[in-house]
Amino acid sequence: xxxxxxxxxxxxxEGAIVQINCTYQTSGFNGLFWYQQHAGEAPTFxxxxxxxxxxEKGRFSSFLSRSKGYSYLLLKELQMKDSxxxxxxxxxxxxxxxxxxxxxxxP
Amino acid sequence: xxxxxxxxxxxxxxxxxxxxxxxxxxxxHEYMSWYRQDPGxxxxxxxxxxxxxxTDKGDVPEGYKVSRKEKRNFPLIxxxxxxxxxxxYFCASSSRTGMGNQPQHFGDGTRLSIL
Numbered sequence: 116x117x118x119x120x121x122x123x124x125x126x127x128x129e130g131a132i133v134q135i136n137c138t139y140q141t142s143g144f145n146g147l148f149w150y151q152q153h154a155g156e157a158p159t160f161x162x163x164x165x166x167x168x169x170x171e172k173g174r175f176s177s178f179l180s181r182s183k184g185y186s187y188l189l190l191k192e193l194q195m196k197d198s199x200x201x202x203x204x205x206x207x208x209x210x211x212x213x214x215x216x217x218x219x220x221x222p
Numbered sequence: 223x224x225x226x227x228x229x230x231x232x233x234x235x236x237x238x239x240x241x242x243x244x245x246x247x248x249x250x251h252e253y254m255s256w257y258r259q260d261p262g263x264x265x266x267x268x269x270x271x272x273x274x275x276x277t278d279k280g281d282v283p284e285g286y287k288v289s290r291k292e293k294r295n296f297p298l299i300x301x302x303x304x305x306x307x308x309x310x311y312f313c314a315s316s317s318r319t320g321m322g323n324q325p326q327h328f329g330d331g332t333r334l335s336i337l
Binding site: 145148150156157158159160163202204206207208209210211212213214215 | 255257262263264265266267270272278280281312323325326327328329330331
């Protein structure tokens with residue numbers, strides 16, 4: 116079967132770094148996406164990995180290890196506007212999302 | 223402007239009264255999908271379509287129908303809505319390459335309440 120797990124909630128301080136982990140099991144694998152979703156809004160695309168290693172995009176980076184079924188999203192220099200839910204998702208014909216990690220930023 | 227448009231944004235209706243939520247995209251995307259989002263359950267895929275006249279069940283298809291007669295449109299149909307279909311619904315689209323789906327573009331959501 117297919118499954119994705121990520122922590123339900125995390126808290127971090129403004130200006131700090133936070134790592135949000137995602138583990139998955141899937142019979143086929145075509146890549147993993149990360150999305151950001153603010154409360155009451157639609158998800159927006161952040162990052163994408165199909166090969167092992169780190170992809171960096173400004174303050175956001177995402178890492179993938181296919182052999183371990185593991186990914187993480189790294190957010191640096193946290194800002195209050197980063198308070199949101201972060202969703203990881205398989206990229207396959209049928210798209211499976213994790214339940215999301217709600218990130219709280221403290222001043 | 224590239225966008226996914228869904229209508230209505232909000233709807234309150236009663237059990238058993240057929241309804242349709244429309245979804246249209248202007249990016250010529252092959253892949254379109256419907257999701258529902260419920261507290262504690264995250265985003266769950268209802269149906270998806272990889273191209274015109276091709277539709278497949280997602281994880282929670284029961285009680286829903288879809289059609290893909292044109293590339294741009296992917297309506298979600300609730301033939302006989304029930305209260306357990308009260309939820310926030312998102313339509314999304316993406317292009318497809320040889321590697322599979324590209325990032326999804328989401329509509330603004332439809333908040334549906336079934337009384």
